[in-house]
Amino acid sequence: MNRLLLLFLLLALTLARPAAAQIYRATDPLAHTYSIVARDPLTGDLAVAVQSHWFSVGTSVSWAEAGVGAIATQSFTNKSFGPRGLALLRGGKSAREALDELLRTDEGRDVRQVAIVDNQGRVATHTGAKCIDFAGHRQGNQFSVQANMMLTEKVPDAMAQAFDNNARLPLPERLLRALDAAQAVGGDIRGRQSAALLMVRGKATAEPWTDRLVDLRVDDHAEPLRELDRLLRLYRAYEHMNAGDLAVEKNDVPGAIREYEAAEKLFPQNLEMQYWHAISLANKQRLPEALKLLKPIFRQEPNWRTLTGRLPKVGLLTVSEAALHQILTLK
Known part of the structure; x- marks a missing residue:
């Protein structure tokens, strides 16, 4: 049989074979992981947090929109569930209705794990029958935790308990405590690599650029949760820095000093925080x-020192010429 005839026969067999539904593409992330979606009952803020042994997990798993909801899409991840799910919520669907619609049109539903919390605190979660053990989820008051490819079956219960036990904390810190609890009982069987935390307002405002309240990612790190915790504390410090800058704009020098001192206490080695306090x-x-x-x-x-000499021109340093000279000639 010559080569041309053989190629023809192989092509004919391929075309005659029924087409298999595509459930995974090479460009999709294998984000086997643990995550939490939640709504703060007091503020209405919506958040999602995640850790995985996968590079840059925050770019695929975590999705949220102010006044709409928060979504985690993981396992053999269908990234479209993020924007499509938010669009369904925005159009008036509940968390359950949105999740049902996403799964109805997905041939790969058995290998997906998805969680949604909507702007009323309703949650819906799906763990596909073919998600890799240990896999499961737990729902609570306005939150859901979910995990797959875990070392032990204890992860969902540990996360839910940690989230409930830390109700006194702000929502981002509560989410991190849940992630910490997952790691403490084994976490991802492959180890750890990346983590992310995203929080948006419970109600959208006329200034959408202010609606994303916290957006932190650790894309590649030996201790991603520890680094994420450090970044959140740094974020809190810069909240004080921003408040100090606002006080300066209002000519409230005592208020500025208070805020800069608070920032400096959180990160005493940060030169910028020390500088504006000074x-x-x-x-x-x-x-x-x-x-x-x-x-x-x-x-x-x-x-x-060079920057200091430029501040009087724009009114950020209002001292006498003699005082400015003392500052600039410090030895």
Whole structure:
């Protein structure tokens, strides 16, 4: 049989074979993982958090929109469930209705794991029959935790318990405690690599650029949860920094000092936090205290001294010429 005839026969057999439904594409992430979706009953804020032994898990698993809902799509991940699910919620579907619609049109539903919380706190979760053990989920008051390819079957219960036990914490910190609890009982059987935390407002505003409240990702790290916790604490510190800047705009120097001090306490080694605290003290005519802070800053990074000379021009440093000279000539 010549080669041309053989190729013809193989092509004929291929065309005669029934087409298999496509449930996985090479570009889709294998985000076997554990996650949590939740709504804060007090503020209405919506959030999703996740950790996995997969690079940049936050770009595929976690989705949220202010005033709409939060979604985690994982296992053999169908990323379209994120934007499509939010569109269904935005159109008036409940979490359950949206999830049912997504699964109805998905031939790969048996290998998917999906969780949705809507803007009323209703939750819906699906763990496909062919998700890799240990796999499961637990639902609670306005939250759902879900996991697959875990080392032990204890992960969902541990996450749910940790979330319930930390109700006094702000929502992002509660989500991290749930992720920590999953890791403490074994977590992902493959280990760990990335994590993410996303929180949006419970109600959309006329300024959508302010509606995403927390958006933190650790794409590749030996201890992604520890790094995510550090980033969240840094985020809280910069909340104080932003409040301090706002106080400066309002000429509220005492308020600025309070906020910059609070930021500095959270991250005492951060030069910028120390620097603006010092500048606020100088503006309050507390020059000796300001000089004490500025001296080691200038030694460690001389560019801060250069920046200081530029501040009077824009009104951010309002000291006398003599005081400015003392600052700029610090040894």
